Amino acid sequence: MSEIRARFRIDRGGFALDVDLTLPGQGVTALFGHSGSGKTTCLRAMAGLTRAPGGYFALGSEVWQDDARGVFLPTHQRPLGYVFQEANLFPHLSVRANLEFGQKRSRSTGGARLAEITALLGIDGLLDRRPDSLSGGERQRAAIARALLTSPRLLLMDEPLAALDLKRKLEILPYLERLHDELSVPIIYVSHAPDEVARLADHLVLLHEGRVVASGPLGETLARADLPPAFADDAGVVIETVLAAHEADALSRLDFAGASLRVGQRPEALGSRLRCRIHARDVSLALKKPEASSILNVFAARVAELAPTDTPGHVLVRLDVGPTPLLARITRRSQRELEIQPGREVWAQVKAVALLA
């Protein structure tokens, strides 16, 4: 699938959006930023819901908007699916009629079938219910199914989990991961939650005050030491690992390029791909290999770069563990006393690893 091109400029006095993006035509792209960063406006412009005069948007060779040449497809003529923050099921229709609303109108040939999609999202038992009798999580899953049943060639999701409590979020996340794994539709996912992004995204676009601060593959972009102020306390890297072995003492070994991690025993089969997140605040540095320590995950690493953090007392250190980047957040005093400088060989101790899938 070919790439997605988006160029929008919107100026509304107090708020300006100015983006020029080239995004992969597959997988999940996260538009990440704080509220007011323009991520929702950007998504709405992609859908044609917000008019960005002079804008350009193309999905592969299909141009949906090119104002320079007078092209602007209204939203209802764009083969997209859109999931809003609230489910917005039509209250006057049953769940089934909601799902069929877009399916009927998209005149799709084959592909997205009702039974398949409802099973994928676990709502096959709810079809004859009224929307107001569903829980928040069920409603949102129905809204996702409704969008998918239009056989979209692009799925746009605007913080689909933000209106839900933690329990509902955890209920929906596995379904979103299945979408990612089982559908070939590219997804653009707006979020301000670092956890969701780390878990779902393949490509990350960082927005700040209406501008693109960074755009690149997730692992690479998260490991950039100059960007994490955007993530504040949540700075950290995401590492793709393979479950390599189950070891004694109920531990599992996860291999990644450059080293291995040990975590509590995993239920997945050997060879499974597991995404891990390591927060910078959970990584400490030592000059000598620590001995007699309770920490299992210790890597030889080389300091690549130093960067300021959002607090003056700390510094963010970018390390290379072989080819894999790692971030550590340490105090400025430790940095000075240990003489942590680019090029220096150190030992990185990882206190906690979060497994994301």
Added chain:
Amino acid sequence: MAAAELAAVWLTLKLAGIVTALLLVIGTPIAWWLARTRSRLKGVIGAVVALPLVLPPTVLGFYLLVAMGPNGPIGGLTQSLGLGTLPFTFAGLVIASVFYSLPFVVQPLQNAFEAIGERPLEVAATLRASPWDTFWSVAVPLARPGFISGAILGFAHTVGEFGVVLMIGGNIPEKTRVVSVLIYDHVEAMEYTQAHVLAGGMVAFSFVVLLALYTFNPQHLGGRRG
């Protein structure tokens, strides 16, 4: 009930029925436009639609009489079409009543459309529904309480009109003599018994209509949302 009374009741119901149907057809696009437009004309059009709420019915009736008369613009048009003039005909009464009851249908509809908000319409667009399709399959069903309120209020208000009827329709049995006018006749002739029958009937009718409205559709009455 005598034949004159029955004729007046039938005429009144016929008038109110026709006027309500016309008002739903005319009022819906006006209400939709008022609910959705960002035009500066919104205030002007909204005020014009609401005028019958505050004007004495005689004022409205007077201008409609002049406009529909032989020298008025509407009268000129109907005459050139070979239809004669409208005052003192049932058709004239229908047209006058449409103006008179317009705000009672437009305002509940406008409020119902406004209450839907932008979002369901955007959702429909992302599900491939054209604006026309969205109007019928999303906006109208969601505005159903507004349609019910508007229809009931338009009907009831037309049944209750008096001043405009007298100015435009006069008092012609089986053509323009509606219940409210007949009550006036009876009272003038000191026929209180007959007046009581009709007047009491009107009180009961109005009460039942409003009771139905408040019971089934409380949030849209008078345009406020609860």
